[in-house]
Amino acid sequence: MSKNVLILPGDGIGPEIVTEAKRVLDLVNEQCSLGLEFTTALIGGSAIDAEGVPLPASTLDAAKAADAILLGAVGGPQWDTNPDFQIRPEKGLLGIRSNLGLFGNLRPAILYPQLAHASSLKPEIVSGLDILIVRELTGGIYFGQPRGIRVKEGGIREGYNTYVYDENEIRRIGRVAFEAARQRGKKLCSVDKANVLEVTVLWREIMEELSAEYSDVELSHMYVDNAAMQLVRAPKQFDVIVTGNMFGDILSDAAAMLTGSIGMLPSASLDVNGKGMYEPCHGSAPDIAGQGKANPLATILSAAMMLRYSLDAGEVADKIEAAVSQVLDQNLRTADIMSEGMVLVSTSQMGDAVVAAL
Amino acid sequence: MSKNVLILPGDGIGPEIVTEAKRVLDLVNEQCSLGLEFTTALIGGSAIDAEGVPLPASTLDAAKAADAILLGAVGGPQWDTNPDFQIRPEKGLLGIRSNLGLFGNLRPAILYPQLAHASSLKPEIVSGLDILIVRELTGGIYFGQPRGIRVKEGGIREGYNTYVYDENEIRRIGRVAFEAARQRGKKLCSVDKANVLEVTVLWREIMEELSAEYSDVELSHMYVDNAAMQLVRAPKQFDVIVTGNMFGDILSDAAAMLTGSIGMLPSASLDVNGKGMYEPCHGSAPDIAGQGKANPLATILSAAMMLRYSLDAGEVADKIEAAVSQVLDQNLRTADIMSEGMVLVSTSQMGDAVVAAL
Ligand SMILES: CC(C)[C@H](C(=O)O)[C@@H](O)C(=O)O
Ligand SMILES: CC(C)[C@H](C(=O)O)[C@@H](O)C(=O)O
Numbered sequence: 001m002s003k004n005v006l007i008l009p010g011d012g013i014g015p016e017i018v019t020e021a022k023r024v025l026d027l028v029n030e031q032c033s034l035g036l037e038f039t040t041a042l043i044g045g046s047a048i049d050a051e052g053v054p055l056p057a058s059t060l061d062a063a064k065a066a067d068a069i070l071l072g073a074v075g076g077p078q079w080d081t082n083p084d085f086q087i088r089p090e091k092g093l094l095g096i097r098s099n100l101g102l103f104g105n106l107r108p109a110i111l112y113p114q115l116a117h118a119s120s121l122k123p124e125i126v127s128g129l130d131i132l133i134v135r136e137l138t139g140g141i142y143f144g145q146p147r148g149i150r151v152k153e154g155g156i157r158e159g160y161n162t163y164v165y166d167e168n169e170i171r172r173i174g175r176v177a178f179e180a181a182r183q184r185g186k187k188l189c190s191v192d193k194a195n196v197l198e199v200t201v202l203w204r205e206i207m208e209e210l211s212a213e214y215s216d217v218e219l220s221h222m223y224v225d226n227a228a229m230q231l232v233r234a235p236k237q238f239d240v241i242v243t244g245n246m247f248g249d250i251l252s253d254a255a256a257m258l259t260g261s262i263g264m265l266p267s268a269s270l271d272v273n274g275k276g277m278y279e280p281c282h283g284s285a286p287d288i289a290g291q292g293k294a295n296p297l298a299t300i301l302s303a304a305m306m307l308r309y310s311l312d313a314g315e316v317a318d319k320i321e322a323a324v325s326q327v328l329d330q331n332l333r334t335a336d337i338m339s340e341g342m343v344l345v346s347t348s349q350m351g352d353a354v355v356a357a358l
Numbered sequence: 359m360s361k362n363v364l365i366l367p368g369d370g371i372g373p374e375i376v377t378e379a380k381r382v383l384d385l386v387n388e389q390c391s392l393g394l395e396f397t398t399a400l401i402g403g404s405a406i407d408a409e410g411v412p413l414p415a416s417t418l419d420a421a422k423a424a425d426a427i428l429l430g431a432v433g434g435p436q437w438d439t440n441p442d443f444q445i446r447p448e449k450g451l452l453g454i455r456s457n458l459g460l461f462g463n464l465r466p467a468i469l470y471p472q473l474a475h476a477s478s479l480k481p482e483i484v485s486g487l488d489i490l491i492v493r494e495l496t497g498g499i500y501f502g503q504p505r506g507i508r509v510k511e512g513g514i515r516e517g518y519n520t521y522v523y524d525e526n527e528i529r530r531i532g533r534v535a536f537e538a539a540r541q542r543g544k545k546l547c548s549v550d551k552a553n554v555l556e557v558t559v560l561w562r563e564i565m566e567e568l569s570a571e572y573s574d575v576e577l578s579h580m581y582v583d584n585a586a587m588q589l590v591r592a593p594k595q596f597d598v599i600v601t602g603n604m605f606g607d608i609l610s611d612a613a614a615m616l617t618g619s620i621g622m623l624p625s626a627s628l629d630v631n632g633k634g635m636y637e638p639c640h641g642s643a644p645d646i647a648g649q650g651k652a653n654p655l656a657t658i659l660s661a662a663m664m665l666r667y668s669l670d671a672g673e674v675a676d677k678i679e680a681a682v683s684q685v686l687d688q689n690l691r692t693a694d695i696m697s698e699g700m701v702l703v704s705t706s707q708m709g710d711a712v713v714a715a716l
Pocket of ligand 2: 195451
């Protein structure tokens with residue numbers, strides 16, 4: 001029974017880091033007879049260059065047909081100036097999320113003990129940090145209609161977007177978050193701006209409603225401005241955070257940065273059936289692309305998450321995660337996580353080390 | 359030539375901290391013959407309790423008539439459950455901002471050398487931190503129409519808000535930020551989400567346009583998710599940040615928390631003529647209200663900002679700021695900034711100390 005994995009290298013450092021993750025997947029595929037079959041497709045800026053659009057129909061078809069998707073990263077300055085807002089690398093990513101219904105975005109922020117010093121926060125504030133941010137990924141202001149730039153009376157231009165959620169959308173991401181909290185520390189903090197935004201008044205109400213079904217999970221609510229403060233002040237107070245698309249974008253990046261090693265953090269974006277797209281939390285880092293400096297570990301850990309959540313191979317995922325921990329114990333570091341006394345390695349050398357550890 | 363100052367104590371710790379700031383104002387008013395006349399009015403939860411609405415017409419009239427306004431804080435759990443969304447303490451604050459056209463919100467995030475250890479970030483990351491966040495305060499998603507909760511086909515409820523800015527709104531807050539940057543480090547970072555939201559595509563365009571008029575200021579752009587990360591990673595890279603109402607709410611709280619002493623940070627909200635409302639960056643802290651634990655220094659420093667920006671008494675503001683620095687040098691600390699070896703004082707004792715220093 002073979003399984004299809006679609007690989008989307010994307011832009012910037014995407015191809016380099018995906019290459020290393022693919023080597024790891026090839027190895028475990030053979031070692032453990034997983035029956036994985038791989039195809040590769042274009043997305044983002046590289047798709048714009050080759051086919052004129054950030055999400056070619058062939059890529060979308062391949063994504064629909066796949067059992068799971070591994071993505072590198074998209075974007076770069078050379079595509080940022082395209083006057084047609086639809087022809088931007090990010091639109092490829094947003095299009096695949098939306099067309100595949102990948103509404104459940106899981107973003108762990110974990111501090112690796114070997115990298116504790118890398119955080120800009122004091123060790124006592126972050127040591128042992130292990131938060132999961134559950135971000136709604138196919139709704140909210142990212143996709144709300146109407147949207148655009150129009151000319152008002154008097155010739156004045158006005159830009160507008162719509163922040164919208166219906167109760168079903170809120171309920172389904174709420175369930176993902178409650179389930180995740182149940183598997184972890186049983187604490188869920190829902191983040192909103194219910195003192196100002198009506199859409200989040202509904203959000204809070206539905207979360208409250210759901211909590212009746214999850215009496216083993218302790219639900220709390222926090223305003224987004226306070227959540228941004230609390231993440232800086234005392235991040236270990238959190239277990240699971242659930243929030244909408246825009247707030248989730250901001251808070252998950254802040255949370256990831258607390259660990260000081262965003263190059264280490266994977267993410268999963270899941271549909272209702274658990275099919276998913278997996279990608280590192282970091283971006284395409286065009287400034288270091290092609291130089292062998294990128295850290296492939298977040299992508300390798302994303303591949304592990306993919307095996308666990310979408311390919312029913314949790315034990316193989318455990319093995320990969322153990323191998324990553326082992327290379328850190330061997331003091332191997334890419335530039336982003338380098339520190340005194342450690343051994344600086346390139347992207348492919350880091351890949352070599354993980355492969356060797358497996 | 360007398361000047362009218364409206365005092366709005368508000369809720370929670372609001373009355374306590376405003377009392378201390380008022381003592382300081384009374385003193386300098388006499389010492390320096392400033393000719394200030396004070397009136398007091400209700401806002402927020404205390405106005406709801408007394409008059410049924412968070413912003414009584416008499417308060418709004420007094421605010422319009424005043425030359426400057428000093429606000430404590432609004433809000434508390436006892437008013438959060440009112441089913442009528444218009445009868446919430448926050449609506450009083452939003453109403454006064456909007457009705458008085460206080461669009462220019464200045465939020466400094468400064469690390470006081472005496473409190474350097476209070477930050478959750480490593481000293482080398484935050485020492486000497488001095489950022490100014492310029493937040494648009496009367497537009498964006500806070501005030502955009504349409505908004506509400508409606509029932510869709512099939513009986514499904516849907517919440518919605520509108521994120522909208524026209525070019526004039528963007529231009530006028532842009533000018534405030536460019537002018538501020540010109541007075542400081544001459545670096546302005548405009549924060550948006552122009553890779554996803556059309557309204558911020560217009561935002562970015564107008565900021566670019568404006569930069570032609572301010573060739574002495576270096577303008578850069580950053581996506582809001584990255585800005586949240588960079589504030590955690592390396593906040594000293596920023597001088598002035600300009601952004602919309604919602605992003606400004608989130609980022610200014612995160613920035614304030616970087617200093618570890620949000621109880622120290624004042625803010626100003628200005629209209630087109632420089633008339634303003636002044637308030638501490640922190641909230642109403644209902645959990646410690648009435649216990650004499652609150653730190654009055656942010657409110658005292660807000661009073662200083664008021665003297666400088668709206669009452670043409672910059673030298674008096676300097677004196678107050680020097681007095682605050684002096685009480686910190688005397689090792690006096692309220693609970694929120696307390697540390698080993700320091701002297702714990704109450705709200706009114708801290709007020710006493712500032713008055714004595716003056
Ligand atoms: C590239 C961008 C559209 C995207 C987002 O905002 O969702 C990214 O920041 C992310 O968080 O995955
Ligand atoms: C109380 C609330 C409405 C307010 C806001 O969101 O603007 C507060 O958080 C602030 O930043 O002044």
